[in-house]
Amino acid sequence: MAVTNEVQLKVENIHMAFGGVQALLGVSFEVKKGEIFSIIGPNGAGKTVLLNCINGLYTPQKGKVSFEGEDISRLKPYQRAQWGISRTFQKLELFRGATVLDNIRLGRHIHMKSGLLSCSLYFGKTAREEIEHRDFIEREIIDLLEIEHIRHKVVGMLPYGLQKRVELARALALNPKVILLDEPLAGLNLEEVEDMARFILDINEEERWQTTCVLVEHDMGVVMDISHRVMALNFGEKIAEGTPPEVQKNPNVIKAYLGEAEDLYVTRR
Numbered sequence: 001m002a003v004t005n006e007v008q009l010k011v012e013n014i015h016m017a018f019g020g021v022q023a024l025l026g027v028s029f030e031v032k033k034g035e036i037f038s039i040i041g042p043n044g045a046g047k048t049v050l051l052n053c054i055n056g057l058y059t060p061q062k063g064k065v066s067f068e069g070e071d072i073s074r075l076k077p078y079q080r081a082q083w084g085i086s087r088t089f090q091k092l093e094l095f096r097g098a099t100v101l102d103n104i105r106l107g108r109h110i111h112m113k114s115g116l117l118s119c120s121l122y123f124g125k126t127a128r129e130e131i132e133h134r135d136f137i138e139r140e141i142i143d144l145l146e147i148e149h150i151r152h153k154v155v156g157m158l159p160y161g162l163q164k165r166v167e168l169a170r171a172l173a174l175n176p177k178v179i180l181l182d183e184p185l186a187g188l189n190l191e192e193v194e195d196m197a198r199f200i201l202d203i204n205e206e207e208r209w210q211t212t213c214v215l216v217e218h219d220m221g222v223v224m225d226i227s228h229r230v231m232a233l234n235f236g237e238k239i240a241e242g243t244p245p246e247v248q249k250n251p252n253v254i255k256a257y258l259g260e261a262e263d264l265y266v267t268r269r
Contacts, residue, residue, distance in 0.1 A: 003228055007069075008033040008212050009054070009085075009178055014063035016049055016236075023049040024060065025236045031178070031214060036204050038215040038223045040247075041233035042256055047216040048090055050233070051180045054214070055087050056080045067178070082110050084177030088167045088184055090216075096156030100147060100166050103155055104137050107173025140208065141169050145199055161192040168199065178212045179203065185219045197222045224248060232256065 009031040016024040024046045031037045039047050052058040054065055056077035065073045067083055075083070086107070094103050142151055145165045150158060155166055164184060171179055181200065185193050203209045217223050223230060224244040232240040232253045240250040247253055 003034040006033040010066040012064040014060045016060045035228045036213045038227040038230045045233040046236040086171040086174040086176035087180035090182040094155050101151045104169045107170040181215045
């Protein structure tokens, strides 16, 4: 998807504290429609806290989150999902005793139109709706993420790398406009990292999806390869923002990671 000048997600002066610990200190940034916008920083920099403020798991003490020009700061997580914001989690939040397909189907809940009574009677409109959602999952998501062979497997029995794909699949089932990806590459081997990076690019670029991605990640190689813009946090404050080469050379970022003036990242290409 081509990056536009339209601001899709805007975060303004977010402050978030837990007791006496200041997790975020006046963080502001904008994400344009069509971007892969990455957030980097050392452990404890506030990256996951920031995602939690965007999707409504946390309510910041100060600041504002806007989506497509509307203030969503006080909306519940499910309401933000209805607006088109989905996410994956750093620590997998899957139903380990359910199948892959059932986990993904849960991501379609906001698109279900049938009421409680009609859902208890599985025929007619409810049956048609179920078939339509199942077809969407099979055709658009399972094929994309190459998990046809495990769709009936119990999630808890799968290798970690495949569970990561299921987490991504469930977030995609919402059919989001913006997807928040919290360390999707963590714990993966080299082959799995390459696959996941390819899936993120497909989600962003393919005409069917064209989804804006906000990526929190420690793998600097992937971040610098696939991102349009990068923001760096340290101790809850924004210390840099710009294109990957700009952030890569920023002395504040280098100091935060290495404590000395060395290149943060050496390109793989």
